[in-house]
Amino acid sequence: MTSLATRITGSSNRHVGLHHGMGHVPPAIHPEVLHAARAELDAKIGQGRLAEEEDIPNLPYLNCIINETLRLYPAVPLLVPHESSQDCTVGGYDVPRGTMLLANAWAIHRDPNTWDEPEEFKPERFQCEGGKKEAGLRMLPFGSGRRKCPGEGLAMRLNGLALATLIHCFEWEKLPGEEVDMTEGPGLTMPMAKPMEVVCTPRHTMLHALSQL
Numbered sequence: 184m185t186s187l188a189t190r191i192t193g194s195s196n197r198h199v200g201l202h203h204g205m206g207h208v209p210p211a212i213h214p215e216v217l218h219a220a221r222a223e224l225d226a227k228i229g230q231g232r233l234a235e236e237e238d239i240p241n242l243p244y245l246n247c248i249i250n251e252t253l254r255l256y257p258a259v260p261l262l263v264p265h266e267s268s269q270d271c272t273v274g275g276y277d278v279p280r281g282t283m284l285l286a287n288a289w290a291i292h293r294d295p296n297t298w299d300e301p302e303e304f305k306p307e308r309f310q311c312e313g314g315k316k317e318a319g320l321r322m323l324p325f326g327s328g329r330r331k332c333p334g335e336g337l338a339m340r341l342n343g344l345a346l347a348t349l350i351h352c353f354e355w356e357k358l359p360g361e362e363v364d365m366t367e368g369p370g371l372t373m374p375m376a377k378p379m380e381v382v383c384t385p386r387h388t389m390l391h392a393l394s395q396l
C-alpha cells in the first residue's frame with residue numbers, strides 16, 4: 184500500500200472548489216464530515232467499484248459538502264461585472280443606466296442576518312428539503328437570472344465525481360505537525376493562499392476497484 188503527499192493547486196473554478204472542499208475533509212479538521220460522506224458512499228455504492236456520474240444525484244450529503252464549500256469559498260466571489268441596461272432602483276438606491284454592478288456573493292454567503300453561524304463549515308445546513316434551492320438568493324455561487332452560469336449542472340457533477348472518488352478511495356491526513364491553512368489568496372477566483380498539502384493513502388478495501396483503472 185502506498186502513501187503519497189498530495190499537493191492540490193487550483194487554477195480553474197473546478198480545482199478551486201475541489202481543493203477547498205478537500206481542505207475541510209481531512210479527519211483532523213472535520214473528521215465527522217469525512218466519516219459521514221464515506222458512510223454514504225459505502226452505503227450507496229459499496230466498496231467494489233468506483234463512483235460514477237449517475238451516482239452523484241443520489242449522494243445528498245456529498246452534495247451538501249460541495250454546496251457548503253461553494254457558500255464559504257465561492258469560486259467567483261464577486262461574480263462577473265454586469266451593467267444596468269436602464270435606470271432602476273435596487274435596495275432603495277437609484278442606479279442609472281450604464282452603471283457597472285458587482286454582486287458580492289462572498290459577503291451574501293456569510294451574512295449573519297440570513298445564515299445561522301455563517302463562518303462555520305456545516306454541510307448539514309443544506310440537508311433540509313430543497314437543499315440549495317431552499318437557500319434562494321442567499322446562495323449565489325453560480326450567479327442568478329438569465330446570465331447565471333450555464334455550466335452549473337456540469338460543474339456540480341464533475342466536482343461531485345472528483346470529491347466522491349477522493350473520499351471513497353483514500354484516507355486523508357494532515358502532514359505531521361502542520362495545519363491546513365484555509366486562508367484565501369488574491370485573485371478573481373479566490374485560490375488558497377498556500378496550496379494544500381496532505382497525505383493520502385489508498386483505502387485497503389478500495390484497492391481492487393482502483394486497480395481496475
Ligand code: HEM
Binds near residue numbers: 262324325330335342
Ligand atoms: C464550480 C464551477 C463553476 C462556478 C463556481 C462558476 C461560476 C460562474 C459565475 C459566478 C458566473 C457569472 C454569473 C453572473 O454573471 O452572474 C459564471 C458564468 C459562466 N460560466 Fe461558470 N462556473 C463554474 C463552472 C462552469 C463550467 C463547467 C462551464 C462550462 C462548461 C461554465 C460556463 C460559464 C459561462 C459560459 C458563463 C457566462 C454566462 C453568461 O454570461 O451568459 N462555468 N460561472
